[in-house]
Amino acid sequence: MKLAFVGVGGAGTRIVDRLLAREAETDRTVSRGNAIVFDTAEPGDAFRGVEHVPEECRVTFGDVHPDVGPAGTxxxxxxxxxxxxxxxxxxxxxxxxxxxxDVDGAVLVAGLAGGTGGGAGAVLLEELQEVCDDPVYALAVLPSADEPAGRALTAARSLQSFVRIADNVVCFDNEAWDSEIGPLEDLESRTLSYEESVDADAESTDDSSPAVDADADADADSRGPSSDVASDDPDAEDDSPPHPYETVNRAAADRLLSILGAGELESMTIAENRIDASDVARTLETGGVSTIGQATLELEQRQRAPDWLPVPSWLPASFRGWLTDSPEDSGPTDAARVKDLVQRAVESRLTVPCAVDSADRTLIVLSGPPSSVSRKGFESARHWLEGEADTVDVMAGDEPRDAAELTATVLLSNVTEVPPVEAVQERALEALELLEDRDGRKSTANADDAAGENEFIW
Ligand SMILES: Nc1nc2c(ncn2[C@@H]2O[C@H](COP(=O)(O)OP(=O)(O)OP(=O)(O)O)[C@@H](O)[C@H]2O)c(=O)[nH]1
Structure with missing residues (x-):
């Protein structure tokens, strides 16, 4: 798929940046630089960790709004x-x-728990739907369980808007990937007034909640140690530790690109069953929340001819490949290996954990040397997934590429049993009750909103 990328807020801008970096590293031509990022924070605080989005494509807004602070909303x-x-x-x-x-769609990326990503992100999704005739998808990040309750409330409300406005929302659950997130030392101190109003009460009823310092510096960096990453001194960047979200952002970018960018390779050989943009669009047509799993198999390098023996160029390609050091399959077990790989992708850490049999449609993409993609294995993997996902709507295709590994990526579209979403909604309800009990005020959202029973809340 050819796509335009739009990043909103801290998470959104960093993930779009990763998407651009991984697109170049994997020789894909998905956005070809067709990307823009937005943030409300002040220059210097906005776009921390962003390196690949050109300066002229970084837009700040909201600076004249009296309530938007230097660190955003x-x-x-x-x-x-x-x-x-x-x-x-x-x-x-x-x-x-x-x-x-000249695109097949647009993708907006945002952290649902951010006032900028979740709130302004919903407005930008609406605007994107106006200007883009093709589908508009979202990659939306769910917060970790140890983040302030106010963040869960924001995420629950934002998710509802995203699902309604976007053509499909691929979720990424920070909680499921928590072990890969670096230290966010000042997570507690970055709770600002909106969250304080929820979390101060949560603290009094739950000793395990992070303490909230009402006098916390409202300008505190909301992105953990990343403050070191984007210091004003340009030379400091090189020695800085990686951004705490670097690994998870890369995981999210890799999975999204493997699905949405399947088949968009700079150089690609003919494939028997090549995946194309319409297969991906059809799978995502369901709307709702989707998730992606991925697994990789290192292929054996087989050296049949010694290094010093020249391989004549006039030999047929298949024979040359047999003589040279190329990754390939190893005979009759290939089919089982391909099926096993797809199975591992489905059972891997998904971008958001879910009940696989709640998926509406699924898509399998196998990326690797054509010689390693066993047709029989492909078919039996597809058959296995039909049973597992309890749907006959399983699309499958390959992306032939010169690589030393074979990668299976599986998209599960419109999954309806998603425990992390339920957990966020539960925490959101608790946060709402605390807010209303304490202040005796009605919040702009009500309990039904947080539980997802109303369609739209803004
Ligand atoms: N995966 C991932 N999650 C992030 C990253 N940065 C923040 N988050 C998550 O996204 C949520 C929102 O944080 P930000 O994106 O910084 O917030 P924002 O959208 O800029 O909004 P405000 O700062 O509230 O104005 C956080 O609570 C985290 O759950 C990131 O780089 N990667």
């Missing part, structure tokens, strides 16, 4: 919405930098 989605609506003409103008005529 402080997790308040209503403020994110208000700031985006106020600056909507500037945001629309910024979209002019994107190419929408």
């Amino acid at each position: 402080g997790g308040n989605p209503d403020l994110g919405v208000a700031a985006a609506r106020e600056d909507v003409y500037e945001l629309r103008r910024a979209f002019d930098a994107l190419e929408f005529t």
Whole structure:
């Protein structure tokens, strides 16, 4: 698929940056630089960890809104919405930098728990739907369980908006990937007024909750040790530790590109069953929440001829391949290996954990040397997934590429049993009750909203 990427807020901008980096590293031509990122934070605080998005494609907004602070909206989605609506003409103008005529769709990336990502992200999704005739997808990040309750409330509300506006929302659950996230030392101190109002009470009833310092510096960096990454001194960058989210952002980017970018390779040989943009679009057509799993198999390097023996170029390609050091399959067990690989992808750490049999449609992409993709294995993997996902809607295709490994990536579309979403909604409800009990005020969202029973909340 040819796509335009739009990143919103801290998480969104960093993940789009990773998408661009991985696109180049894997020789894919998905966005070809057709990308833009937005944030509300002040320059210097915005776009931390962003390296590959050109300066002219980094847009800040909301700076004239009196409640937007130097570090952004402080997790308040209503403020994110208000700031985006106020600056909507500037945001629309910024979209002019994107190419929408020669694409198969657009992808908006955001952290659902951010006031900018979740709140302004919903407004930008609406705007994208206006300007893009093709599907608009979202990659949306769910917060970790140890983040302040206010963040869960923001995420629950934002997810509802995203699902309604986007054509499909691929979720990435930070909690499921928590072991790969670096230390976010000042997570507690970055709770701002919006979250304090929820979390101060949570603290009094739950000793395990992170302490909230009401006098915490509201300008504290909301992105952990990343403050070191983007210091004002340009020379400091090289010695800085990687951003705490670097590994998970790469995992998210790799999985998304393997599905949405399947078949978009700089150089690609003929495939018997090549995947194309319409297969991916058809799988995502279901709407709802989707998830991606991936597994890789290192292929054996077989050296049949000694290094010093020249291999004549006039030999048929198949015979040359047999003589040279090329990764390939090893005979009758190939089919079982391919099936096993697909099975491992489905059972791997998904971008968001779910009940596989709740998926509506699925897509398998096998990427690797054509010689390693056993037709029989492919078919039996497909058959296995039909049973597992309890659907006959299993699309499958390959992406032939010169690689020393074979990668299976599986997209499970419109999954309806997603424990992390349920957990976020439960925490959101608790947060709402605390808010209402304490202040005796009605929040802009109600309990039904957080549980996802109302369609749209802004
Ligand atoms: N996977 C991933 N998650 C992140 C990253 N940065 C933040 N998050 C998550 O996204 C949530 C929102 O954080 P940000 O994206 O920084 O927030 P924002 O959208 O800029 O909004 P405000 O700062 O509230 O204005 C956090 O609570 C984390 O759950 C990142 O780089 N990668």
